[in-house]
Amino acid sequence: MSILVVGSVAYDTVDTPSGSRKDSLGGSAMYFSLSSSYFTGVSLLAVVGDDFDQKHVRMLESHGVDVSGLERRSGKTFRWSGVYETEDLNTRSTLDTQLNVFAEFSPKLTDAQRRHDYLFLANIDPELQLDVLGQMESRPRLVALDSMNFWIEGKKNELNAVISKVDVLFLDEGEAKEFAGQANLVKAARHIMSVGPKAVVIKRGEHGVLLFNGDSIFAAPAFPLETVVDPTGAGDSFAGGFMGYLAATDDLTPDGYRRAAALGSVMGSFCVEDFSADRIGHLSHNDIESRFREFAEISSFIPLKEGETLPKGHY
Ligand code: AMP
Numbered sequence: 001m002s003i004l005v006v007g008s009v010a011y012d013t014v015d016t017p018s019g020s021r022k023d024s025l026g027g028s029a030m031y032f033s034l035s036s037s038y039f040t041g042v043s044l045l046a047v048v049g050d051d052f053d054q055k056h057v058r059m060l061e062s063h064g065v066d067v068s069g070l071e072r073r074s075g076k077t078f079r080w081s082g083v084y085e086t087e088d089l090n091t092r093s094t095l096d097t098q099l100n101v102f103a104e105f106s107p108k109l110t111d112a113q114r115r116h117d118y119l120f121l122a123n124i125d126p127e128l129q130l131d132v133l134g135q136m137e138s139r140p141r142l143v144a145l146d147s148m149n150f151w152i153e154g155k156k157n158e159l160n161a162v163i164s165k166v167d168v169l170f171l172d173e174g175e176a177k178e179f180a181g182q183a184n185l186v187k188a189a190r191h192i193m194s195v196g197p198k199a200v201v202i203k204r205g206e207h208g209v210l211l212f213n214g215d216s217i218f219a220a221p222a223f224p225l226e227t228v229v230d231p232t233g234a235g236d237s238f239a240g241g242f243m244g245y246l247a248a249t250d251d252l253t254p255d256g257y258r259r260a261a262a263l264g265s266v267m268g269s270f271c272v273e274d275f276s277a278d279r280i281g282h283l284s285h286n287d288i289e290s291r292f293r294e295f296a297e298i299s300s301f302i303p304l305k306e307g308e309t310l311p312k313g314h315y
Pocket of ligand 1: 008010011012025026027028079080097123124125148150151231232233234235236237
């Protein structure tokens with residue numbers, strides 16, 4: 001099944017210890033579309049300004065992304081700039097967010113768009129996320145949402161309203177704590193699930209992800225990398241792998257969710273190896289499959305067999 005995604009397509013300016021990039025292709029929906037395009041069809045709903053380079057549209061098309069919902073308006077493309085100050089790249093500060101053409105974006109979904117079974121509400125204004133969800137012909141089989149502190153702080157009520165209607169919520173660790181008003185992650189996840197979502201994915205950068213799915217918890221590590229160039233887009237690439245797997249297999253069992261989280265981690269790990277879409281946009285299926293196999297190897301161990309116990313000490 002294919003996925004409909006609404007979110008930002010942006011020009012990002014980022015500064016990391018490995019270097020900086022000005023006005024490079026970014027945006028939550030852009031990273032998500034590229035990442036999920038390796039596994040299933042994806043239709044992109046977003047707006048860009050008249051400064052948006054046509055070569056970026058062609059790049060998305062070359063990945064099979066349906067760009068018929070990518071509107072071009074007069075004005076400037078969404079811009080975001082951020083800086084990663086420390087070597088460990090775990091903390092990022094936003095320097096500037098300019099909504100530009102997104103301030104007036106109000107898409108009218110086509111009949112085909114309204115019929116998608118999988119919907120991803122990528123990081124963007126929660127009012128826009130709510131509007132798109134409300135236009136779906138019937139409740140999609142799976143609706144997932146990502147957001148960030150900009151909206152948690154600026155549009156908390158609207159965000160609460162849309163979160164109460166989704167199945168899966170993706171947030172990073174700091175955002176989950178802020179949204180839930182709770183410093184403990186397990187309690188924060190429980191709080192979020194009480195608002196509506198059946199599953200919560202808490203992204204913890206180089207410490208991996210925690211997937212809370214009903215009563216079960218799954219912890220996936222981050223794929224260990226020697227070089228991380230730019231973490232921007234890792235969360236959206238994670239979501240692209242996660243949703244791409246679920247939509248392609250339509251396996252919504254707990255095991256399906258776990259595999260989806262592992263594939264999400266693999267896709268996030270590719271994204272951070274270079275700036276912008278320079279790595280996530282140039283993968284082969286073989287690259288992805290080999291890393292997925294390696295990921296299983298580094299994260300699995302033999303559980304206790306029936307009747308087997310752990311060695312006991314002398315006390
Ligand atoms: P991630 O690193 O996965 O959180 O995603 C970063 C991407 O989100 C960047 O490419 C930005 O263009 C985009 N972004 C940053 N702030 C916002 C915002 N307030 N709304 C929508 N997209 C944003």
